[in-house]
Amino acid sequence: MSEALVRGWIDSGLSPESITMTNRSDKVRLEQLRDELGVQIVDTEDVNAYDVVVLAMQPDGVLPYVRSQTWKSPLLVSVAAHIEPAELEAASGLPAVCAMPNTPVAFRDGMTGLWFGPETDESVRTTAIALFERVGRTAVTDAKTMSAFMAAAGCSPAFFYEIVGSMTPVLTEAGFDEATARQIVAQAMKGSAELLLHESRQTEELIADVAAPGGPTDRGVGVLRARDLSGVMSSALRESAKEDHEPVDTSIERV
Template sequence: MLSNKKVGFIGGGAIAEALIRGILNSKLVSPTQIAVSDISIQRLDYLHNTFGVITTNKIQAVSEQSDILFLTVKPQVIDSVIDSVASSVTVKSVVVSVAAGITLDYLQEKMPGIPVIRVMPNTPVAVGEGMAAMALGSHTTQEISEPVSTILGSVGRVVTIREEAMDAVTGVSGSGPAYAFLLIDALSDAGVCVGLSRNTAVLLAAQTLLGAAKMVLETGKHPAELRDMVTSPGGTTIAGVHVLEQKGVRGALIDAVVAATTRSREMGKKS
């Protein structure tokens, strides 16, 4: 599927690095099939020395050669980037934007007739356990999107959604790692409170959340069913769950997702 494809990145930051690592670790393409452009020469040198990919500070040198072109830049600079690549991409290419708040309509207006995809990845792509959602433009078929899905799948999991759901995705998985980090931090504080060392408490908390998440994904069982499996009548777990319910932890998490989703919509309107 990707053996004869050239993959380009405009912007060589953390997301680009994570995707490049995933692509190469999965042996989807060779390093010489990947090209990166960035304004920082130091960053380009790092990516070339680390991965063996082609690097240049000339945007069009990457865009005109790429079958799959990732725009891995901040929303603040997306205008100038699109203006630079619009004349060099063709209908045989697919342009993938990870810039938050930049709509498919905007991308298609700037690049008429070009297949475009909007993607929302989250930060755990850096360790190969990310979650990405992608919305397809009107000129992007399922066949065109499959290589992009494969690339995103090399650093975690991917779903295809309607663009209207992108703000909700931001609220759940885009901002979600921060909620998980907060929970790990709180659990480790609790461990220290009851006598554990900080290192041991952090390890216990982080591995427990990792294992719980893996059980949900691999068993396919509802989280409530898995919770019941570890909650014995009159036992320690139900005592802890009771306190969490009394303190409104479930409601607070729901409110957090709603707030993040609302903020994402507000930012999208401004963009």
Template structure:
């Protein structure tokens, strides 16, 4: 399979590295296309120059799969400035937030579109991607796409495309929510007099341990919380403050606003 990736940003490059790492494609079968020639030298530090092209220079695209990894706000402008025509049998995989399949099909005048929403841990092969597809795409074509997506972590097929905006808000944006909470915890540690590096160590290891407990325990989240929060204890004092300040509601509303923004990106 020959793959072209349009948009050589963090996500486009992490996909490229995963495909090559797991030998899903040969290096000569990968084509990276950047819209910004100032990024050439940076991309060339990790990939051979022969793999990389400037968008404006591409007159024909010899690829079985074209992955569109540009910012959703830039997509219309990019689509209107294609200098190449998509061939009938070429597949398009969009990893842009918010842009629906129907809009991609219309702007590209091309029916074979799969839409996916990965998240940043794909950089380590530990991401999760929700994906869905247009009608007319065969089971074998979808299996090929899934193989590629699974090289970046795990993937889940969704029958209902509308759920992808929720996936975008939940897991696509999700890592930033955890970073935000971890940052607040580290700063609380520092305020209590704990050295910054030591505070980071305590918080990161606590997060890692909590993740493994969630994954390996038969208990639900409420029970796990009760295990830590003894009556009249320190944890209960913290949780009481969270409840009094509607922390759970604030977090939920933030995620719902992320979903709303994903829907707005489709225009």
């Protein structure tokens, strides 16, 4: 995730020299990133030497790390799942933001949820929003909405790959190679997503725009509805959004 963010931020115009990365064990990878991206790297960081410190280790490492440092000035941002900003604020004594980006941030097409700690003020919020809007769109989240947000933004890439993967065989059977088939479906979906982002009308109306009654799109949509794609997708998202989950029953008959 840190690599995806840094790639996106550099592409957005942030100078690589203004970004410093570190890790604890894989120094070879860290040096590769310095050579490839032009970022600075350090072995032992002074967290107060930076305007913004982004923590991107696994969630169980975040609070121990925050407690191990003396925090004076930076804007503290964690991208770790299941950590709350108030916990970061209690451990650091600074205003903190929990950000939940997804991997398309690498291409500046991310969707990041921002959960502001109770100690944040307008200036901290504006800075955090600006930082993540460099690499996509943002939505303000909180304790109540974060799970649904994480499910929608974090799981959408996998859901999308599943959908694209299920459509490409129709194109390869028709004679396209795999890469072209993937490009056709993914680009068509990307364009549709772009149109959707500029629309306020209900999806039902947008479908009616492109699906003449009895025409090919309408017949295809009919199959999706007969097989309850809507029920399948909302069940998948509800499952991913569950906080305390039982093992999933995957024995559901594939349609």
